[in-house]
Amino acid sequence: MKKELVERLISDDLPSIAEIEAKYPKRNLPEGAVVSRTGPSPTGFMHIGTIYQTMISKKLVEQTNGKFFLRIEDTDTKREVSGAREIIVDYLIKYGLLNKEIDEGPFLDDSDKDNYGPYTQSKRANIYKAYIKYMLENDLAYPCFCTTEQLNEVREGQKKEDLRTGYYGNFARCRRLSEEDIIAKLDAGLDYVIRFKSNGKHSNKILIEDSVKGKRNIAENDFDIPILKGDGLPSYHFAHLIDDHLMGTNLVVRGDEWISSLPLHLQLFETMGWEAPKYAHISPIEKMDDGKRRKLSKRKDPEASVVYYDEVGYPVQAVLEYLFNIANSDFEQWRKQNPLADLKDFELKVNKLNKSGALFDFDKLNHVSQNYISRLTKDEVYNELEKWAINRDTHLHKKMVQNKDYIKEIINIERENTNKPRKDITMWSQAWDTMSYFFDDEFSLTKEEFMEKAGNPDPAVAKAIVIDFIADYDKNMALDKSEWFNSFKELAEKHGYCTNGKEYKKNPDAYKGSMANFAKIFRVLLTGEPQSPDLYYMMHVMGKERVFKRISI
Ligand code: GLU
Numbered sequence: 001m002k003k004e005l006v007e008r009l010i011s012d013d014l015p016s017i018a019e020i021e022a023k024y025p026k027r028n029l030p031e032g033a034v035v036s037r038t039g040p041s042p043t044g045f046m047h048i049g050t051i052y053q054t055m056i057s058k059k060l061v062e063q064t065n066g067k068f069f070l071r072i073e074d075t076d077t078k079r080e081v082s083g084a085r086e087i088i089v090d091y092l093i094k095y096g097l098l099n100k101e102i103d104e105g106p107f108l109d110d111s112d113k114d115n116y117g118p119y120t121q122s123k124r125a126n127i128y129k130a131y132i133k134y135m136l137e138n139d140l141a142y143p144c145f146c147t148t149e150q151l152n153e154v155r156e157g158q159k160k161e162d163l164r165t166g167y168y169g170n171f172a173r174c175r176r177l178s179e180e181d182i183i184a185k186l187d188a189g190l191d192y193v194i195r196f197k198s199n200g201k202h203s204n205k206i207l208i209e210d211s212v213k214g215k216r217n218i219a220e221n222d223f224d225i226p227i228l229k230g231d232g233l234p235s236y237h238f239a240h241l242i243d244d245h246l247m248g249t250n251l252v253v254r255g256d257e258w259i260s261s262l263p264l265h266l267q268l269f270e271t272m273g274w275e276a277p278k279y280a281h282i283s284p285i286e287k288m289d290d291g292k293r294r295k296l297s298k299r300k301d302p303e304a305s306v307v308y309y310d311e312v313g314y315p316v317q318a319v320l321e322y323l324f325n326i327a328n329s330d331f332e333q334w335r336k337q338n339p340l341a342d343l344k345d346f347e348l349k350v351n352k353l354n355k356s357g358a359l360f361d362f363d364k365l366n367h368v369s370q371n372y373i374s375r376l377t378k379d380e381v382y383n384e385l386e387k388w389a390i391n392r393d394t395h396l397h398k399k400m401v402q403n404k405d406y407i408k409e410i411i412n413i414e415r416e417n418t419n420k421p422r423k424d425i426t427m428w429s430q431a432w433d434t435m436s437y438f439f440d441d442e443f444s445l446t447k448e449e450f451m452e453k454a455g456n457p458d459p460a461v462a463k464a465i466v467i468d469f470i471a472d473y474d475k476n477m478a479l480d481k482s483e484w485f486n487s488f489k490e491l492a493e494k495h496g497y498c499t500n501g502k503e504y505k506k507n508p509d510a511y512k513g514s515m516a517n518f519a520k521i522f523r524v525l526l527t528g529e530p531q532s533p534d535l536y537y538m539m540h541v542m543g544k545e546r547v548f549k550r551i552s553i
Contacts, residue, residue, distance in 0.1 A: 005183065008183075009143055009192070010194075012129055017134055029067060030064075033064045033066035035248050035250045036066065036067075036251045037244075038053065038054040038058075039240070041079060042085045042087075043084060045305060046087055046307070047305065049285055049296070050306070052327065053255060055095070055320060055323055055327070062344070068102075069105055070103065070119060071120075071247070073236065073240075075121050075122065089107070096320070109123060116246065116248065124243070128228070128233075131272075132228050135196070135227070141227060142174060142177070142195055143185075143193070144195045145174055146167075146173065167195065195225065196226075200222040200267055201222055206218060206220050208266065210259065210279055211351070212281055213259065218262065225264065240265070241272070245272070252277050253280045255284055256281040262279060265279075284357055285358050288359065293359070296360060312428075312429045314427050315369065315372055318369035318372040321343060321372060322365045326359065326360070326361075327354060328348055330352045334346055366427075369426050369427060370426050373423075374415075376415075378409075378416060382411055384428065385428050386400050393429070403439075406438070414534055417537070422533060437529075438541070449528070454521050454524040454525075455530075459553075462553065463553060469491060469522075470551070477536075477540065477544075488535075492515055495518075497518040498515065522535055523535065
C-alpha cells in the first residue's frame, strides 16, 4: 500500500521500527535461561488460575536464572475495573511470585531505568501502531470498514450454511478493496479497523509442538483477524506478538484456552520473520460437579478467586504447595522424600505438567494446609493468625493482643515440644475454635451437656474421681508427662476403668469403661468436647485455678 495512504490510516507521529528494535536489545542471559511472563488483564477478578500459571512461569525462570516479568494486558478497556492493577501486583507479591527488586513489571513504567517496558499494554499503543504501519506498507494488513451489522449478517449466513464462522477467504470482503475504494471510504468518514492479511489455507495442516500437550496437527490459520481495533489499541493476538518479540520472551506459559490460537500466533511470528517463543499451554483447574468435570467458575465457585483463600485464611505457602501438587505429577513423590524441604528446592519439569485438567480437591488442600500449619513455630502461628485477624475478626484480634503470652502457650500445645504436632488448624478462620475454650468468658458447659458428651458416666463415680484427682494434682503435675500419665492410669484403675485396650475389648462388662472413656470425663469438663489436645499439656497451660474451677462438679 502506498505510504501516503498508510499515513492517512495511521496518522500518529510514531517512532521508526529501527528505533524501537534498538530499545529492546537481545537479553544478555546464560544459555538455556527462560524468559517468561504473566499477562493478566485488570478485570478486578483475580482467578486462582493466574496464580497457578504464574507460579509455573516463575519457577521455570528461577530454575534457569532467567528473567520474569509482569505485563498488564489492558487492551480491552471495556472490561477494565479500577484498582485491579494494584490487586494483581499485591497478590503476586504476596504469593512470592513478583519481586520488584528482581523482576520487571509496570512498577518500572515511569522509571528511567533501562528496561524492556513499558509493561502496560495501553502505554505501548505507538509501538503497536508502528508495526501495523509496516504491515500495511508491505501488504500484510489492510483496513476493514465492515460494520458490526454486516459482520453479524455474514456470520448468520455462514451458520445457516454450516460453514466456519469468521472473516476469511471470500467472506473477507475488505481484503479486495482497491486503494481507490479505501480512499473513497475514508473520504466518506467510515470507521475502520486494521486486519491481518493471512496467507494461510484451512485445508493445510501444520504440526505444532506444545511443551505441555506435545505435538498436534492443526489446520493452518486463514482468519484475517483484527490487529488494530477502532479504539486505537491492538487485539490480544497482535499485542502479544509484538511484546513477546521485543521483550525477549522465549517461553509463554498460558491457559490452554489459547491453544486453538496457536496456528495464528505462529503465523504472525513467521510473517514478521521473528522466532516464536516456545509455548506451554497449561490445563485449567477443574472441579467435579454432578459427576462431570468443569472449569472452576468465577460465578459459581468462591475458590476460583484468589481473594477467597485470603478470606478464609489458607496460608500462602500452603496454597502454593497445593498448586504444585495438582500441577506436577512428580511433586507428591518429591514431597514424601523431602518432607521439610523448601518449595524452592523442587525442580519443576515442563513435561511433567498435568496434560489434562487438574482437579481441585478441598480435602487435599486442607490436608496440605494442616501439615503446613503444624510445622510452624508458635510465634509463626501467632504472627500469621494476628495478621489474618486484624481486618477480619476484631474479636479474635483483641483477644490476641490482650492475651499474647497465654495464646502463644495455647498454640504451642503439642507443637514445638513434639515431633508429631497437632494438625487441627486448617485455615486461620477456624483457629479460634481450637482455642476459645481456654477463655472462661467463651466457655460454658451444663450438667446435661457434660453427661451426654462424656458418655453418661455414673455421676457419683465421676465426682469421686475428680476428688481424688484434685487431691494429688500438684504432686502429679510436677511429674514429667509419662509419669503423670502412669498416675492418671492408676487413678482410672482405682475407679474401675480398664487401662488395657485388648483386655477391655474382651471383657467390657467387667469395667466402668475404657481408658478413653475415663479421659473423656476430663476432656469434656475442661474443653466442653470429647476430643481435645493432650490433657497434661493443656492443664499446664490452663493453670490450676482454671482447671479446678472446671472440673469441680
Ligand atoms: N491476557 C491474557 C489472559 O488473561 C494472557 C494470555 C497470555 O499469557 O498470553 O488470558
